[in-house]
Amino acid sequence: MNDYRILIVDDEEDLCEILKYNLEIEGFFVDTANSAEEALKLDLTTYKLILLDVMMGEISGFSMARMLKKEKKTAEIPIVFITAKDTENDTITGFNLGADDYISKPFSLREVIARIKAVLRRTSTPKKADVVSTELVYKTLVIDTEKKRVSIDGKAIALTKKEFEILVLLLQNKERVLSREEILSSVWSDEVYVLDRTIDVNITRLRKKIDKYGKCIVTRLGYGYCFETNQTAHS
Structure with a gap:
């Protein structure tokens, strides 16, 4: 997994940096974006996983996920939501959009890393x-x-x-x-x-x-x- 590139999309800059630092220690290549608009300007096909906040600016994480799943070239990129929206309806909405995991804030860094690795193991093997x-x-x-x-x-x-x-x-x-x-x-x-x-x-x-x-x-x-x-x- 050491050559896997991950994109973190979250409007909390400090949180992005903390996650980036800890994921890079684990051997991942990590980029960050502080809005969905910024993320959508990138070549998303280069990422093995997107860590996506739900509550952001004009384009929410849910909206961005819908966009990605509609496009053939990005539809298979695993998405892990990280969010303070932790009601049952929010969680169900996330999974219905095709999310591979849904992590509620506040969370431990060890849990996030473990769950990211689990998603990558699952999605990197043949169907x-x-x-x-x-x-x-x-x-x-x-x-x-x-x-x-x-x-x-x-x-x-x-x-x-x-x-x-x-x-x-x-x-x-x-x-x-x-x-x-x-x-x-x-x-x-x-x-x-x-x-x-x-x-x-x-x-x-x-x-x-x-x-x-x-x-x-x-x-x-x-x-x-x-x-x-x-x-x-x-x-």
Whole structure:
């Protein structure tokens, strides 16, 4: 992510500078604009993410977001709103406009950085439709990603939609620890409020259903989950 360019659009100059400084420490290239009008004069296609305030001058953050989403060349740029407008209606409006996240002021810098990184991880990987297009196989565990079927030793395994998507995600990322945040972003991407506990419950059910391969789904306390192939699955 160190070569990613981020644009911060906020009429609070001090806040822009603070965010710019801390994001640059993380290795990002950062530009700032103190109004939507100023931002719209830039070549926005060069940015991997736009951090956008809602309440600004004549063109609000919501209005700017609408403009970007209407243009084909900027429609796919991730937008993270940062704003003091934190009512449920404001949040819903932000997400309906296509925002990838919505952060309410006041916020901690660590939270902003973590959520920016999460959005970039999610949006910088191929679309789900592109990734889930072939058969995934681990020993006798077979996932038909087109027909949405799972089998072990040739026997069909009934999984819920979320369990299926978690298993696909873990197998596509074998040996890599996926944080709860990454799993939430991928599997529950269209749902605004989901508890971490929801993931744990689905993982527990999934382990039981895939029987001898359940032990391959390993918990890394404080980090997340990983599908480890060195966990021997006995027949």
